[in-house]
Amino acid sequence: IPRSALKVHPIARGTALAALATSAIALAPAALAQGKESGSGVQVFGLLDIGVQALKASGTDTRYFVNSDGNTSSRFGVRGTEDLGGGLKVGFWLESAVSVDDGTSGATSTNNKDSVSGGLTWGRRATVQVSGDWGELRLGRDYVPSFGNLTTSMHPFGTNGVGSSGLMFYPVPANGTTARTNVRASNSIGYFTPSGINGFYGHVMVALGEQGPGPTRKDGDLQGVRVGWRNEVFNTSAAISRTRYATGNYTQSNVGATYQWGPAKLMALWGRNEVGITSTTATMLGTQYQLGPGELRFAYTWLKAKNIASDATHIALGYVYDLSKRTALYGNIARIDNKGPAMRFNVGLAATVPGGNSGGVETGVRHSF
Amino acid sequence: IPRSALKVHPIARGTALAALATSAIALAPAALAQGKESGSGVQVFGLLDIGVQALKASGTDTRYFVNSDGNTSSRFGVRGTEDLGGGLKVGFWLESAVSVDDGTSGATSTNNKDSVSGGLTWGRRATVQVSGDWGELRLGRDYVPSFGNLTTSMHPFGTNGVGSSGLMFYPVPANGTTARTNVRASNSIGYFTPSGINGFYGHVMVALGEQGPGPTRKDGDLQGVRVGWRNEVFNTSAAISRTRYATGNYTQSNVGATYQWGPAKLMALWGRNEVGITSTTATMLGTQYQLGPGELRFAYTWLKAKNIASDATHIALGYVYDLSKRTALYGNIARIDNKGPAMRFNVGLAATVPGGNSGGVETGVRHSF
Amino acid sequence: IPRSALKVHPIARGTALAALATSAIALAPAALAQGKESGSGVQVFGLLDIGVQALKASGTDTRYFVNSDGNTSSRFGVRGTEDLGGGLKVGFWLESAVSVDDGTSGATSTNNKDSVSGGLTWGRRATVQVSGDWGELRLGRDYVPSFGNLTTSMHPFGTNGVGSSGLMFYPVPANGTTARTNVRASNSIGYFTPSGINGFYGHVMVALGEQGPGPTRKDGDLQGVRVGWRNEVFNTSAAISRTRYATGNYTQSNVGATYQWGPAKLMALWGRNEVGITSTTATMLGTQYQLGPGELRFAYTWLKAKNIASDATHIALGYVYDLSKRTALYGNIARIDNKGPAMRFNVGLAATVPGGNSGGVETGVRHSF
Known part of the structure; x- marks a missing residue:
């Protein structure tokens, strides 16, 4: 960030035919606060990702969507950190999902069992954290340890778009x-x-x-752990999270590893989701490859199902083109094949034919603030 | 905006007997960012409008309300633009409705068919836009082309208060x-x-x-276009938007024109709403007249109904007094007369007598940030 | 606030393993705007309070919670004031509740009768206010006059945690x-x-x-008044608020007094809640005592019930340790005893045995921005 970025910036106005000429609070961009002075800062932040998508599955017509989150999950939030001195810091983080295509926000769960939706919730993250030389203690709603391996750090596509890790590495109810x-x-x-x-x-x-008394009183209780090691070219991590449900416990376990080999980051991910007596186990090999001003992404995943659904494969190819540090264009194409009679797995549109496939293509723009 | 406005401003605190003495993020007002430096800015913005209202309709008692939006729609939002260079810009806009009288937010619709409410949504607007010399491409939730002619640019009262264009120019289900x-x-x-x-x-x-398969699969699909021409004294525009619904398509078409004649902006608006085999067609003549430090508003509208409701007329008079660029006081008085046996049209309180009338008076304060 | 605080501060980042490296709007902390320059400011503000809690009541197992608001109610908001000149100011305030433990927001009521929830609402406060030498006029959703005496100004614990005034001074349906x-x-x-x-x-x-016609048309209509007097050591206030409900009116009346006696603020509070023919009348004696770098809190309350529930007592002890002006640690312990056969009163977990007691202990961190 050049020092000149510390100047006060004008408001750049969008073309809004129907908009009132109201005054507005103007916030200088992030650069303003990335100078060298010490102190405590607070941020209004976000990221919006919107594009168009075409999906086709066995037995269905092609469907078209204006869709959020083909590349990265859209969000709106407020966060900050206060330096208490002596290396001790306290911070907070409030983050909501945003569906840019329709203005809704994502759901949360108050008890790790039922979904709550209907308006803006800080369901992506709501925490207060205290940190020091000894690490960080964080209280509130936060990512579970075993989710860490499903992000773009260990999977080429992270959890977004038709190449999303979630399609094969999330549990089947x-x-x-x-x-x-x-x-x-x-x-x-x-x-x-x-x-x-x-x-x-x-x-x-x-x-x-925090359920009430009775046989379901431990529903939603979770314990999880993740351990990893990394250096400049290598990164590996293993994690497991277990959640109690009276109807069948849920255990998510996974191991990921990446190796930076010239322009290619080679990536491997193994993960299992056990829900009661059922399980799905997926293995992914892929890469994020620096190509020109952007990044080529490729992932191939095969899944073994036990007592539920059927085996399946998932192949995905994408490209992310950076217009700036804050803005990128992207495109993805992917296909899932259900190998058995089930039709469970899909890229957003389920097959209506036993063992059918599901394919999709999408392009969009991602902008962060 | 004087350059002295670029100084850092203190927090002006409201009198809050029960409020905690918490520290707070202080945002300098809009002026701060309207200097001449180039760059990219992001804004937290809003407008709040609240007042008191008395309504009386044929067959009813007078009712009193503390009400939002008598002059302008209340809103809270975040928006910004990034300059990508070469004339190319990318921006975003997230805007929610606010009912200042009770703290609720407005609804949105994920499929242009069903209403979603219950908490804050960015239902007023949620977009990412890319713009250049060639114009602007905007994706997400946004105003339809035919709405442009119902705002204060073509109707003296825009879509707010007892004089709202929406009372006669919105569709009847x-x-x-x-x-x-x-x-x-x-x-x-x-x-x-x-x-x-x-x-x-x-x-x-x-x-x-984006409906699922079946006979309603195109419900909520819309195409619209608006074209206009303006110079320093004249402005005219025609628009049409058509939405598919299996139960009967909806077409909104309108033509507006304004002419600045000394202190008076003379305004004319014609609009038709077709819902299936029904239609309502309204014609308005009115003015926004600069009078002293404020603006006098007058509008007279007559409506023809076909296969639904009855003909009706709407007469409205208002005044907006500017306390500053950000704050105004206003007052409106209006009356709607249902000409046939129906009781459909009203200024907020429906008549309970066939062909009855509905009248209202309101005053309030509008404040933007 | 030292003048050096007016410098621009860097962003302090929390440790977020899964977070994207997005740019962000950086807001300088409150200090930035507390300089001496005059003008109009707008703030994004908030307070988050989260901790752990253990509750045990007669006939129940001990239950554990990660809980918000043990010390102060968590909130997120936007507020500001514009100086119109001549001593006249206009301001606004939008404030939402936040449950830090799960990311949900609190409810509001559009008609002072029914609860509305499901996402972020500005249910804590949504107002526009105009103020001058003559006082302040405020419109919208706001605190009722009789709530003023239940806050930390008149009760050692205010309305939060296991020592909350609300446990004995709020109405019983x-x-x-x-x-x-x-x-x-x-x-x-x-x-x-x-x-x-x-x-x-x-x-x-x-x-x-603002109910519709019929016998319940006045439901939710409220009138209230509070008068008080204070000097540097003494503060007293009396208040009454009455709300109409067809099923039985609600009247909340109370009188509070505090006296600063060396390090101890001695506090007394009397309050009555009448709901139809029922009533509960509570009397509290307590103190906020400066002890070391923090504040010791103690309150003892006895309640008389008429035509509903049973008499009860509430004893609470707490300590608040300030890490900085923005951040504090706290701990509370309290117990409620139901004196008659009823089980109505509790610190968060009701007894299941007639006349049982309910006890709780909690510790947490409160952070404001």
Whole structure:
């Protein structure tokens, strides 16, 4: 960030035919606060991703969508950190999902069991955290340890678009258990090791469902742990999170590894989701490859299903073109094949023919603030 | 804006007996960012309008309200633009409705058919837009082209208060079709011409309902276009938007014209709403007249109904007094007369007597930030 | 605030393993705007309070919670004031509740009768206010006059945590009346006297339920008044708010007094809640005692119940340790004893045995921005 960025910036106005000429609070961009002065800052932040998508599955017509999140999950939030001195810091983070295509926000779960929606919630993250040389203690609604391996750090596409890791690495509901903790948990207490202890890192979490008395009173209680090691070219991590449900516990376990080989980051990911007596186990090989001003992405995943659904494969190719540090264009194409009689797996539109496939293509723009 | 406005401003605190003495993020007002430096800015913005209202209709008692939006629609939002260089810009806009009287937010529609409410949504607008010399491409939830002629640019009162254009120029639900696209559409792709091509301007939009398979699969799909021409004293525009619904399509078409004649802006607006086999056609003559430090507003509208409701007339008088660029006081008085046996049209309180009238008076304060 | 605080501050980033490296709007902390320059400011503000809690009641197992608001109510908001000159100011305030443990927001009531929830609402406060030498006029959703005496100004614990004044000083629903106006009212018009007229202060409010015609048409209509007097060591105030409900009116009346005696602020509070023919009357004696770098809190309350529930007592002890002006740690322990056969009163977990008790202990961190 050049120092000249510390100047006060004018408001850039969008063309809004119907908009009133109202005055507005103008916030200088991030650069303003990335100078060298010390102190405490607070941020209004976000990222919006919107594009167009065409999906076709066995037995269906092609369907078209104006869709959010083909590349990255859209969000709106407020966060900040206060320096308490002596290396101690306290911070907070409030983050909501945004569907740019229709203006809605995502759901949350108050008890790690039922979904709550209908308006803006800080369902992506709501935490207060205290940190020091000893690491970071974080309370509130946060990502579970085993989600860490499903992001773009270990999967070429992260959890977005038709190449999303979530299509094969998220759990399949079974026997009354719809797990709500494959990404985040509410009522959680988490601890992160300090960054950079000889390359090791770790994250442990306990979370409560806070159900009332009765046989389901432990529903939504979660314990999870993630340990990893990385250096400049290599990164590996293993994690497991277990959530109690009276209708069948949910266990998410995974191991990822990446290796930077010239312009290519080679990526491998193994993950299992157990829901009661069912399980799905997926293995992915892929890459993020620096190509010109952008990044080529490729992933091939095969999944073994037990007591539910059928085996399946997922192949995805994408490209992300950076217009600036804040803005990118992207395109993805992917296909899922259900190998058995089931039709469970798809890229957004389910097949209506046993063992059918599901394919999609999408392009969009991602903009962060 | 004087350059002295670029100084850092103190926090002006409201008198809050029960408020905690918390520290707070202080945002300098809009003036701060309207200096001459170039760059990219982001804004937290809004407008709040609240007042008191008395309504009386044939067969009812007078009712009193503390009410939002007598002059302008209350809103809260975040928006910004990034300059990508070479004349290319990317921007975003997230805007929610606010009911200042009770703290609720407005609804949105994910499929241009059903209403979604219950908390804050960015239902007023949620877009990412890319613009250049060639115009602007906008994706997300946005105003439909035919809404442009119902605002204060073509109607003295815009769509707010007892004089609102919406009372006569919005559609009447019929035969199961409740149109959700008379103002905005979700899942839209819009294109705006650059401003100032010999005075011509235009806006085209396609939007998707994204329904599942079946006979209603195209419900909520919209196409719209608006073309206009303006110079320093004259402005005219025609628009049409058509939305598919299995229960009867909805077409909104209108033509507006204004002429600045000394202190008076003379305004004329014609508009038709077709819902299936029904239609309502309204014609308005009115003015926004600069009078002292404020603006006098007058509008007279007559409506012809076909296969639904009855003919009606609407007469409205108002005054807006500017306390500053950001703040205004206003007062409105209006009356609607249903000409046939129906009781459909009203200023907020329906008559309970066939062919009855409905009248209202309101005063309030509008404040933007 | 030292002048050096007016410098631009860097962003302090939390450790977020899964977070994207997005740019962000950086807002300088409050200090930035507390310089001496005059002008108009707008703030994004908030407070987050989260901790752990253990509750045990007669006949129940001990239950554990990760819980918000043990010390202070969590919130997120936007507020500002514009100086119109001549001593006249206009301001606005939008404030939402936040449950830090799960990311949800609190409810509001549009008619002072029914609760509305499901996403972010500005249910804590949504107002536009105009102020001058003559006091302040405030319109919208705001605190009722009789709530003023239940805050930390008159009760050691205010309305939060296991020591909350709300446990004994809030109404008990009866005969179909669930009062929604013991804290705030929507559709309100309030007037506050200027601060510092010989130590006297006052607040009057009228609010409307805005129900439709019929026997419940006045439901939610409220009138309230609060008058008080204070000097440097003494503060006393009396208030009454009355709300109409067809199923039984609700009247909240109370008197509080505090006296600063060395390090101890001695506090006394009397309050009555009448719901139809029922009533509960509570009396509290307590203190906020400066002890080391923090504040010791103690309160003992006894309650008399009439035609509903049973008599009860509430004893609470707490400590608040300030890490900085923005951040504090706290701990509370409290117990409620139901004196008759009822089980109505509790600190968050009701007894399941007639006349049982309910106890809780909690510790947490409060952080404001």
